[in-house]
Amino acid sequence: LPILGPILFSHDITVYAALALVAGVWWFLKYTRGGLILRAVGESHDAAHALGYKVVKVRILAIMFGGACAGLGGAALSLVRVPQWTEGMTAGAGWIALAIVVFASWKPARVLLGAYIFGGVAVLQLNLQAAGVSIPVEYLSMSPYLITIIVLVVMSAHRNKAALNAPAALGRAFHASR
Template identity: 90%
Template structure:
C-alpha cells in the first residue's frame, strides 16, 4: 500500500463535498424532530430529490432549476407524511418507513430513462488569488455552491432555533405540544411547516448527490445516506453545530476508505466500503452507554401523536 498517493489537501476538500448531502438531510431532520415529529422517510425524500433534481437539470440545462425542483420534490413527498401523521394520526414510525419504500420505488420508475446521462455541470466558487492560496485555497475556496449553502443553512438553523420567536415556538411544540396548544399555538401547522422544511432539505441533499458528488443517476444511489442522516441527529444530541461535526465525521471516513482503496490497501474492499456505517454504529453505541446524557436534549414529545381534542 502506497500512502504517499493520498493527498491530504484533496482528502479534506473531498470530505466537505462528500458530507454535504448528509449534512443537508440531517439539518432538515433536526428541525423536524425539534417539533416533536420523527420522520423515518429521509431516505425516500432524498432519493426523490435526487431524481427530481437530476431530471429537471437535464431537461432545462440549469442545475439551479434542478436544485429547486429537488427541494419541491422532497417537500411534496414529506407533505404526504404530514397529512397522514398530523391529520389522520397514523403511526409516525410506520408511515416514515412506508415513505422511504415509496420514494425508492417512485425514483426507480422515474429514473429509468436517465441512466447513463450526464447532467449540466454546476458552477464552482472561483475567487481570483484567494482560490490559489496554498492549502487554504483548495480546501475552502474551490467548492460547488452547495457546500457553502449547506454551511449557511446550519448557521441559519442554529440562529433560528436559539434567537427567534419562531424557533422558540418550534421548540415549545416539541417539548410539550399540549402546553403549546393551551397557549394558543397551532401545533399541527407548526409541525407541518417543519416537516416540509425537512423534506425540502432532504431533497436538496439528494440533488447534491446526483448533480455534484456523483454527477449521474443510478437506482438506489443514496445507499443509506438518509439513515445515516437520522443517526447523525441522535449523535449530535439535537444540536445544529454537532450536526456539522457528525456529517463531516461520516464524510471523512467515506472519503478515506475510497483513498485507501486507490492506494492499494490490503484490506478487502468490502470491509472498507462498510467502514463508514460500522463507525457510525460504534459512535451511537458509545453515546448510548450514558442514557441520561444521550437523551437529555431529545424533544420530550418526539414521536408522540398530538390530538387537539384531548
C-alpha cells in the first residue's frame, strides 16, 4: 500500500499491543462475567459483597492490572521511545495519563482517542520545534501540559456531567463488616 502502508505498518510492536490491549479491556468489561463483577464492585461494593463477590480481591486484582499496564508503559518509554534511561524521562506523563482517564469518562475507546489527542499535541510541539517556528521553545514544551490543564478544567466545569460515567464507589472505602 503506497500511502497507507507506512502509516499503518511501520510502528513498533508496542503500538499494536496497546491497541489490542484497549480492545481486550473493552471486550472484557462489556462481555465477560469478570467484567460484570468488576463493574458491579465499582458501582456498589456493598451490593457486590451481598451477592458473594470478594470485593477486596477484585479491587486488588484491578489495581494489579493497572499497575502492570503502567509498568508496560514505563518499559515502552524507556526501551522504545527513548532507548535509554535518563532521570526524569517521564516528564509528567503520568499526570497526562490520569487526565486522559478523566477525559475518557472511564470508557476504553475514549481512552484511545484521548491518548491520540495528547500524543498528537506532544508530537506537534516537537515538529514545530524542528521546523524552526518562531514560538519560544518553552511555550512549545509546555503545550501538552497546558492542553491537559484546559481539558481538566473544561471537564470539571460540568461536574455532574463529568462524574456521570465514573464508578459510583470510586474512592469509597469498603468494610465487609457493614
